[in-house]
Amino acid sequence: MDHITLNKQKKFSKSRMRSLIFCLCVIAVPTVQFGIFYIGVNINSLIMAFQSYEIDPQTNIGLYAFSGFDNFKTIWTELRYGNELPTALRNSFVLFLCKVGVGTTLALFFSLYIFKKKFLSKTFRVILFAPSILPAIVTVTMYRYFVDVAVPGMFVKMNGMGLLSNFDTRMATLVFYALWISFGTQILMYSGSMNAIDISIMEAAKLDGCNAFQEFFHIVFKLIWPTFVTFMVTNMAAFFIDQMNLFSFYAATADTRYITLGYMLFRDTRNSNVTLAEFPRLAAYSIVLTCIAAPITIGTRKLLEKLGPRSV
Amino acid sequence: MIVKRLFKFVGVWMCAAALFGALLGCEIPDVPDPTNPGGYVPEPIDHTKSQLYISNFNGGFMTDWLYAAILRFVEDYKDYSFEPDKKGAQVYVETHKSTVSDLTPERNEIFFLESQNYYDRLSTGQVYDITEWVTTPLEEYGEDESIAGKMHDDYRAYFETANGKYYGVPHYQRYATITYDADLFDSKKLFMDTDGKFTKKSTETGRSKGPDNVFGTFDDGLPATYAEFYALCNEMKNRNVDPINWSSMYAMYTGWLTAQMKADFEGAETGLFYHFNGTATKLAESISESGTGIEKVATVAYKPSTPITTQNGYELYSSAGIYYALDFLKNLCGYATPSSLSGSVSHVGAQFNFLTSRETAERPTGMLVEGNYWVNESADTFAQMEHRYGNSSLQKRRLAVMPLPKATPAVGDAKRDTYILDHANSAAFVNSKIDASKLTLARTFFRYVHTDKSLLEYLTVSHTTKAFRFDVPADVRDGLDYYTKSALQYMESGINTIANSSNAFFYARFNDLGYGNQFKTNNYQTPISVVSNMTALQAFNEIKANHNSSTWK
Numbered sequence: 001m002d003h004i005t006l007n008k009q010k011k012f013s014k015s016r017m018r019s020l021i022f023c024l025c026v027i028a029v030p031t032v033q034f035g036i037f038y039i040g041v042n043i044n045s046l047i048m049a050f051q052s053y054e055i056d057p058q059t060n061i062g063l064y065a066f067s068g069f070d071n072f073k074t075i076w077t078e079l080r081y082g083n084e085l086p087t088a089l090r091n092s093f094v095l096f097l098c099k100v101g102v103g104t105t106l107a108l109f110f111s112l113y114i115f116k117k118k119f120l121s122k123t124f125r126v127i128l129f130a131p132s133i134l135p136a137i138v139t140v141t142m143y144r145y146f147v148d149v150a151v152p153g154m155f156v157k158m159n160g161m162g163l164l165s166n167f168d169t170r171m172a173t174l175v176f177y178a179l180w181i182s183f184g185t186q187i188l189m190y191s192g193s194m195n196a197i198d199i200s201i202m203e204a205a206k207l208d209g210c211n212a213f214q215e216f217f218h219i220v221f222k223l224i225w226p227t228f229v230t231f232m233v234t235n236m237a238a239f240f241i242d243q244m245n246l247f248s249f250y251a252a253t254a255d256t257r258y259i260t261l262g263y264m265l266f267r268d269t270r271n272s273n274v275t276l277a278e279f280p281r282l283a284a285y286s287i288v289l290t291c292i293a294a295p296i297t298i299g300t301r302k303l304l305e306k307l308g309p310r311s312v
Numbered sequence: 313m314i315v316k317r318l319f320k321f322v323g324v325w326m327c328a329a330a331l332f333g334a335l336l337g338c339e340i341p342d343v344p345d346p347t348n349p350g351g352y353v354p355e356p357i358d359h360t361k362s363q364l365y366i367s368n369f370n371g372g373f374m375t376d377w378l379y380a381a382i383l384r385f386v387e388d389y390k391d392y393s394f395e396p397d398k399k400g401a402q403v404y405v406e407t408h409k410s411t412v413s414d415l416t417p418e419r420n421e422i423f424f425l426e427s428q429n430y431y432d433r434l435s436t437g438q439v440y441d442i443t444e445w446v447t448t449p450l451e452e453y454g455e456d457e458s459i460a461g462k463m464h465d466d467y468r469a470y471f472e473t474a475n476g477k478y479y480g481v482p483h484y485q486r487y488a489t490i491t492y493d494a495d496l497f498d499s500k501k502l503f504m505d506t507d508g509k510f511t512k513k514s515t516e517t518g519r520s521k522g523p524d525n526v527f528g529t530f531d532d533g534l535p536a537t538y539a540e541f542y543a544l545c546n547e548m549k550n551r552n553v554d555p556i557n558w559s560s561m562y563a564m565y566t567g568w569l570t571a572q573m574k575a576d577f578e579g580a581e582t583g584l585f586y587h588f589n590g591t592a593t594k595l596a597e598s599i600s601e602s603g604t605g606i607e608k609v610a611t612v613a614y615k616p617s618t619p620i621t622t623q624n625g626y627e628l629y630s631s632a633g634i635y636y637a638l639d640f641l642k643n644l645c646g647y648a649t650p651s652s653l654s655g656s657v658s659h660v661g662a663q664f665n666f667l668t669s670r671e672t673a674e675r676p677t678g679m680l681v682e683g684n685y686w687v688n689e690s691a692d693t694f695a696q697m698e699h700r701y702g703n704s705s706l707q708k709r710r711l712a713v714m715p716l717p718k719a720t721p722a723v724g725d726a727k728r729d730t731y732i733l734d735h736a737n738s739a740a741f742v743n744s745k746i747d748a749s750k751l752t753l754a755r756t757f758f759r760y761v762h763t764d765k766s767l768l769e770y771l772t773v774s775h776t777t778k779a780f781r782f783d784v785p786a787d788v789r790d791g792l793d794y795y796t797k798s799a800l801q802y803m804e805s806g807i808n809t810i811a812n813s814s815n816a817f818f819y820a821r822f823n824d825l826g827y828g829n830q831f832k833t834n835n836y837q838t839p840i841s842v843v844s845n846m847t848a849l850q851a852f853n854e855i856k857a858n859h860n861s862s863t864w865k
Contacts, residue, residue, distance in 0.1 A: 052820075053435075053820070054816070055434075055816065057474035057475065058475055060434050060435060060473050060479070061435060061437070062432075062434075062435025062436060066637055074865050077863065077865055081862050081863040083834040083858070114390070144561075144655070145656055148654060148655045149657040150654050160654065161654075162654060162655050165653065165656075166656050167841070167844065178731075191345075226668060248565075253562075253563045253564060253567070253837055255835060256832070256833075256834065256836045256837055257836065268823060271823055272821055273427065273823050273828075274822065275431070275819055275820070275822040275823070276435065276625045277820040277821075278820065278822065278824075
């Protein structure tokens with residue numbers, strides 16, 4: 001008996017060992033990747049925010065040297081005297097409000113429409129999700145031709161001036177695109193969440209005389225609350241990084257009047273002209289923005305969790 | 313059991329993925345096919361020969377020039393031993409179109425790239441010290457000059473480090489051009505005579521002096537000043553010609569032109585924006601205007617000569633060149649085709665419209681704003697037009713680079729210089745990790761592509777110039793197509809400068825101080841956006857006000 005138990009234990013332990021090795025193999029790559037590209041990069045960024053890059057003219061070797069708060073002083077100068085940063089901050093706020101106020105509201109109603117399996121609901125689902133599958137450059141090009149060629153062609157009053165070409169309609173056209181392109185994911189998630197709702201609850205509500213609005217606000221919305229919170233929190237966290245697809249539209253030449261903070265940082269980092277000496281300032285930006293975004297995002301999550309169905 | 317199956321399943325997929333990756337990695341790079349000019353076929357590695365790996369930015373300047381050079385090199389050195397027990401060479405080329413891809417993989421030994429910050433590459437130890445390669449005269453090819461000796465002065469000042477070393481050399485020159493259709497100009501007699509009337513063909517005598525203010529040169533009959541340019545555009549409209557077009561989708565083309573106009577106005581002082589060392593004489597205290605549109609007359613009250621250092625670099629944003637360049641672009645918009653302002657025409661679309669307008673449009677288009685390399689991007693259009701209409705290839709059409717007009721009229725008969733602003737930041741350099749056994753081959757090839765013969769070949773293949781001085785024999789010059797010949801004449805007659813410097817202050821603020829940001833106003837980034845929303849004077853005043861000792865970082 002003892003012999004059999006020992007064998008079993010041995011076999012079990014061998015099997016467990018294999019499982020362990022397998023699991024380690026599976027998580028090894030993502031762990032290393034996370035270590036290098038998240039932890040490593042962020043630590044590097046944190047340090048870089050307090051450094052400047054200088055080249056020794058004799059050896060031609062470049063070195064990052066400690067420069068105190070110089071990069072933060074530069075940001076302060078840009079905020080105080082520059083025009084770009086305040087404009088970007090304002091536009092980011094406008095985009096955030098539109099995404100939360102208009103985008104999320106419409107996404108919820110479209111999701112409900114699909115959930116209720118109304119006329120052509122599946123077609124709408126495909127149409128609305130399609131832009132999320134296509135490469136950004138394809139949708140941007142199509143959209144650009146549509147608003148700058150097709151739309152002026154349809155309306156003679158526009159005198160051939162497209163919605164993007166017209167400086168007064170450009171911002172609204174860009175915001176509309178940002179909302180439209182973010183629609184697909186939201187609808188997929190919201191309608192998926194709605195599909196998990198037990199149909200008997202809906203039927204019971206109907207028997208109790210619930211109208212469509214009551215059904216949505218008192219049942220559906222409360223049951224998909226966690227999904228809603230997730231989107232709200234990610235929207236809040238993306239406040240400083242949402243570039244409104246401007247790089248796809250204009251590369252590095254978007255006009256200041258329309259830029260967001262996310263675009264400004266992406267442009268300055270991605271721009272082929274940027275030198276190694278300019279990265280410390282961008283790293284300092286990331287520190288400043290994280291200091292602002294992190295508490296707001298965490299606060300939003302806590303607030304929404306507090307306001308959620310459990311407390312109602 | 314499930315874990316075991318899962319393990320097998322994942323294992324098989326991982327092996328398949330690894331095999332697929334390995335197969336992709338084993339892709340044989342392209343080498344030129346001598347039996348098929350312009351076509352390239354994979355050639356397996358021959359271990360009896362030495363191999364050289366090159367990375368080339370495959371933008372508007374293409375890679376054909378490199379393939380042509382490789383064909384000659386491989387033939388010329390087929391019996392030469394670069395490594396023990398090996399004879400001859402194979403040269404493999406990888407082409408990319410992004411800064412990150414350009415520098416990877418590290419197998420590549422020589423790089424021909426654009427949009428490179430040389431001092432970034434240098435300070436991170438990515439580039440090999442090629443001082444000896446660059447400063448030794450190319451005597452083995454029968455030349456007295458070294459590669460460094462052939463460089464234009466501003467390029468040399470940039471590439472030679474503070475301790476007198478070279479880790480790279482410039483590659484090609486990229487600058488803004490206005491291309492005009494000389495066939496159309498001739499048929500409509502749009503060259504100016506000495507009385508200021510548009511009555512001449514390019515072949516006729518009695519044409520005006522042109523922008524260089526000298527009779528008997530290649531620019532005779534072309535507009536010498538902005539005012540003459542507007543007069544030309546008006547005359548084109550009268551003669552049923554659309555004056556000019558450009559890509560409305562990408563603002564950079566008009567941005568390049570504006571920077572070029574500014575640089576030409578400022579002359580040698582344009583370098584102050586990049587090295588902050590000298591005296592500025594073209595800074596405006598104030599500008600006043602009388603009249604409107606093209607009839608407008610600007611009166612500039614210049615500041616006294618101002619020494620410029622990194623401490624007061626902001627003073628440069630009061631350069632009258634900013635005003636004149638923006639005003640020129642603003643007026644140009646009045647002569648542009650509607651598609652140039654629509655926002656939906658790409659650069660290739662604008663080229664297509666310009667080239668085909670004489671066959672398909674009600675009104676042909678006379679001029680195009682583009683980079684000097686644009687004819688390469690339109691190779692397909694030329695071929696299709698030649699097939700369909702005949703006499704339409706680049707070799708048969710008479711397209712030409714127009715020397716740019718000046719903001720102010722000439723005073724006296726002195727020759728007027730043209731400053732050509734190269735903003736490509738192109739560079740050719742060698743990987744610092746190159747294996748010692750490859751150095752002889754790399755050195756030989758590097759020097760080979762910088763011989764006069766290779767520079768000439770570059771000119772004929774890419775229709776553009778590398779950033780070096782070289783002699784062009786008369787017979788070769790006569791054999792050039794009209795466009796290439798005009799580009800060569802333009803380059804030879806001008807003073808070649810770059811939108812860059814080795815100044816540490818500039819390097820640390822490269823993105824902020826670069827030529828692309830010199831016209832930036834509170835709301836608008838690009839010159840075309842600026843002039844679409846405000847007058848040149850409003851923009852100038854705003855730019856000037858935005859740069860002062862408080863904002864100067």
